[in-house]
Amino acid sequence: MVKKWDAIVIGAGVIGLSLAIELNKQGLRVLVVEKGEPGREASWAAGGMLVDSPAETQPALRELATASARMYPEFVHELEDESRLKIDLRSVGTIVLSQNPDATQACPLPRPLAELEPDLQNSDGGAQRFSALFLKERCVDPRDVTAAALAAARHRDVDFSSGDEVLGVEVADGKVSGVLTNKTRFAAGVAVNCAGAWAGQIAPHTFPTRPVKGQMVCVVMPEKEMVRHVVRAPEVYLIPRSDGRMVIGATAEEAGFDKRTVPETIQKLRQAAIDLVPRLAEARILEAWAGLRPGTPDGLPILGATPTPGYFVATGHFRDGILLAPLTAKLIGQVITGERPEFDLGPFEAARFQD
Ligand SMILES: Cc1cc2nc3c(=O)[nH]c(=O)nc-3n(C[C@H](O)[C@H](O)[C@H](O)COP(=O)(O)OP(=O)(O)OC[C@H]3O[C@@H](n4cnc5c(N)ncnc54)[C@H](O)[C@@H]3O)c2cc1C
Incomplete structure (x- = not known):
């Protein structure tokens, strides 16, 4: 049958x-x-x-x-x-770094940024680079x-x-x-x-x-929980995992069904992450990849x-x-x-x- x-x-x-x-x-x-x-x-x-x-x-x-x-x-x-x-589901929350100071009013940080993420660098020659807001979002592997x-x-x-x-x-x-x-x-x-x-x-x-390509890189943080929150900044986002990995992403490219990574692009992502968290310069790269988001x-x-x-x-x-x-x-x-x-x-x- x-x-x-x-x-x-x-x-x-x-x-x-x-x-x-x-x-x-x-x-x-x-x-x-x-x-x-x-x-x-x-x-x-x-x-x-x-x-x-x-x-x-x-x-x-x-x-x-x-x-x-x-x-x-x-x-x-x-x-x-x-x-x-x-399943690594984390409920620590997300810090959004934005160039728009108004955005922070609705969702203020529960504590000063330096306490929430001591390794996050938010000043440039003494001036604050970003406004920071807090979201109670979860993340998952x-x-x-x-x-x-x-x-x-x-x-x-x-x-x-x-x-x-x-x-x-x-x-x-x-x-x-x-x-x-x-x-x-x-x-x-x-x-x-x-x-x-x-x-x-x-x-x-x-x-x-249509496919929208995203390149990503994953590093091992020098210390587990060195960064605890998801951090989203204009150029890059950082997603820590509970086992000490950190995913750094991502590009959004119209590149057809091509899933190759480009070393210069991966390096740019890594550098943008280091600009936010200088200690990530010590972090070992574990993996880089690209995937295809289903766009409409x-x-x-x-x-x-x-x-x-x-x-x-x-x-x-x-x-x-x-x-x-x-x-x-x-x-x-x-x-x-x-x-x-x-x-x-x-x-x-x-x-x-x-x-
Ligand atoms: C770099 C990147 C970062 C992202 N970050 C996030 C995020 O932080 N949060 C979030 O919510 N989403 C995120 N996304 C989006 C998320 O990954 C996708 O929206 C989601 O995975 C789509 O799931 P899917 O099952 O539709 O597609 P897929 O996981 O692509 O699954 C589709 C499956 O269909 C199969 N298939 C295709 N054609 C055929 C066929 N003809 N016959 C049989 N099988 C077929 C494929 O092989 C594939 O396994 C991200 C995506 C990328 C690429």
């Missing part, structure tokens, strides 16, 4: 993996089809800031960002529980999240086919009948495109996603149903896919199972791009 699933999730990034778990919880038999290895694209490359700041989030996305940020501790707890893997989500999905008997590229979603009698890959076909009445920056390449619809023409994700019955989409999360994963999974789960989604998905419909 040919095996059949209730739903096929295309792409095993943080969005596809979170959704596969959600659909499994709703009682669906789920297959995830991944062209490479699960969790090795944008979700592996990300910094993991859970940005929930009106100044930095598009108005249409703010409610979703706040709701998803609130879901994070429980999301992480469940994944840790089901996977038996540890995205590689921990995808590893735990993968293990949790497997534990729940979600099926996987890796190294298998979906070429198109198949339609019979006007609705989804399965997917065609470069190796085989899989049968299901529901398919969800979670293919990140590649989402537009899968027939029959051409979602207008209006910078908003593409979420919900498509014109083909049974075919859904959850992509285009651009800079916020790690943050938005728990809520995206919940909302798309609701749409697929015929429930009314908790938030209005109107602004995120694929149809907004059709003339």
Whole structure:
């Protein structure tokens, strides 16, 4: 007998993996089809800031960002529980260094900057360089999240086919009948495109996603917790991890599907970090990489149903896919199972791009 699933999730990034778990919880038999290895694209490359700041989030996305940020501790707890893997979720907070002194009034620092981050250098020849504000944002190691989500999905008997590229979603009698890959076909009445920056390449619809390249470098801090907060400055951001690593990011480049790092660019990022925290000059470089954010023409994700019955989409999360994963999974789960989604998905419909 040919095996059949209730739903096929295309792409095993943080969005596809979170959704596969959600659909499994709703009682669906789920297959995830991944062209490479699960969790090795944008979700592996990300910094993991859970940005929930009106100044930095598009108005249409703010409610979703706040709701998803609130879901994070429980999301992480469940994944840790089901996977038996540890996820580095930090709640120390974020210091935003800005050239706009007005921005600091709404979110003052709880203590002087020199006490919060003694190694952070905020003066230049005696003059203060930046105004500083404090946000109670969390950050997470995205590689921990995808590893735990993968293990949790497997534990729940979600099926996987890796190294298998979906070429198109198949339609019979006007609705989804399965997917065609470069190796085989899989049968299901529901398919969800979670293919990140590649989402537009899968027939029959051409979602207008594009890759936005981000280069990053990771160093080992001279001392664990030398920097404790996430620090965002105009030219660079610093994300400390609990094991003593620090991720320094990131560029935003229109460079097609090119994931190569450029030594000069990595050096510039490192230097910008040293300008903020001079002791980072002693820090050993561990790794440099680039990843492809799934961008869209209006910078908003593409979420919900498509014109083909049974075919859904959850992509285009651009800079916020790690943050938005728990809520995206919940909302798309609701749409697929015929429930009314908790938030209005109107602004995120694929149809907004059709003339
Ligand atoms: C440098 C950088 C820093 C970032 N920092 C942050 C941050 O601090 N906070 C935050 O929230 N977000 C951040 N992001 C954004 C975040 O990484 C993305 O929004 C998120 O990972 C998108 O998840 P995804 O599952 O849609 O995409 P991906 O992780 O790219 O997953 C898509 C998957 O689909 C697979 N696929 C593609 N085409 C096919 C096909 N035809 N058939 C089968 N499989 C296919 C791919 O191989 C891939 O595994 C950052 C991104 C980058 C690059």
